[in-house]
Amino acid sequence: MAPGNGSFVTEFILVGLTDQPDLQLPLFFLFLVMYMVTMLGNFGLLTLIVLNSYLHTTMYFFLFNLSFIDLCYSSVFTPKMLVDFLSKKNTISYMGCMTQLYFFWVFFFFFFFFFVVSECYVLTSMAYDRYVAICNPLLYNIAMSPKMCSSLMLGSYLMAFSGAMAHTGCMLRLTFCDANTIDHYLCDILPVLQLSCTSTYVNELVVFIVVGINIIVPSLMIFVSYGLILSNILQICSTEGRSKAFSTCSSHITAVSLFFGSGAIMYLKPSSAGSMHVGKISSVFYTNVVPMMNPLTYSLRNKDV
Incomplete structure (x- = not known):
């Protein structure tokens, strides 16, 4: 896109989830309820795990990190999204947009992308944890030692930090001239x-590489883990044992x-206007949806919680 009159963008206009006025209020209440459930569910699970020493186990260590991540990154954009449902003109400054995209301004200025990628690897770690628990229960305490769990989480955060820094550097090199309407509800x-x-060739290449690695690699590891888990479950003679194993992983x-x-x-496709x-x-x-579902599915179906 060539610059028109040499002016530069100082603010962006967010189209939002929909441009139909009749849907704004219903969507506001829908996402408000979802956000409240997300906050209460994840904060409640965090509090329960911290206060109850019975839940100080490997599985709940990963659940604690998952709830913390969901609590954080869902708050990067949801408050702004809710305000936009009630506003006539949804604008955000250039620096505000950059802040919303990369820095989490509520909880210690972490990165939005940082939390998203962290969740990828936390879910992967949880799949590995379930694999060891079901397929090698006798070696569980050794394979999932506190040192191993800490290393998995440290690796998750390091991968997320490096990916977020790559996107930050590439995004800040861009220039925005006349066009300032973002066909989305967040930056x-x-x-x-x-x-x-x-x-934006370099940016799209970085998105494809970084996001591809952070989606494809964890996905393959999870599929392998659950393939081995399913193979092991099918060898269980007891119907009750097989049902319990399926329930644990579902x-x-x-x-x-x-x-x-x-x-x-969202990410592994060309950034054309038609696909937005x-x-x-x-x-x-x-x-x-996922940050709201995680505490519900893991707590309501868990007898310990």
Whole structure:
């Protein structure tokens, strides 16, 4: 996109989830309820795990990190999204957009992308934890030692930090001239790239590589883990034992499918204007639905909780 009159963008206009006025108020209440459930569910699970020494185990260590991540990154954009449902003109400054995209201004200025990628690897670690618990129960305490769990989480955060820094550096090199309307309800990477009046080839390449690695690699590891788990479950003679093993993994499979599936639809495709509507709908799942579902599925189906 070539610059028109040499002016530069100082604010962006967010189209939102829909441009139909009749749907704004119902969507406001829908997402308000979802956000409240997300906050209460994740904060409640965090509090329960901290206060109850019985839950100080490996599985709940990963659940604690998952709830913390969901609590954080769902708050990057949801408050702004709720305000926009009630506003006539949904604008956000250039620096505000960059802040919303990369820095989490509520909880210690972490990165939005940092939390999303962290969740990818936390879910992967949980799949590995279930694999060891079901397929090698006698070696569980050794394979999932506190040192091993800490290393898995440290690796998750390091991968997330490096990916977020790569996106930050690439995004800040862009120039935005005349176009300032973002066809989205948040300042996500691909919709913002469409507005740049400079080449976005490097940015799209970084998105494809970084996001591809952070979706494909964890997905393959999870599929391998659950393939081995299913193979082991089918060898269980007891119907009750087989049912218990399936129940243990079903909630994790549901969360993983929604999270990685919607993320792949959003990011692993060309950033064309025609595909933004599908991407906008799919992003609702990994930004709103999954953080709300995680504490519900893991707590309601868990007898310990």
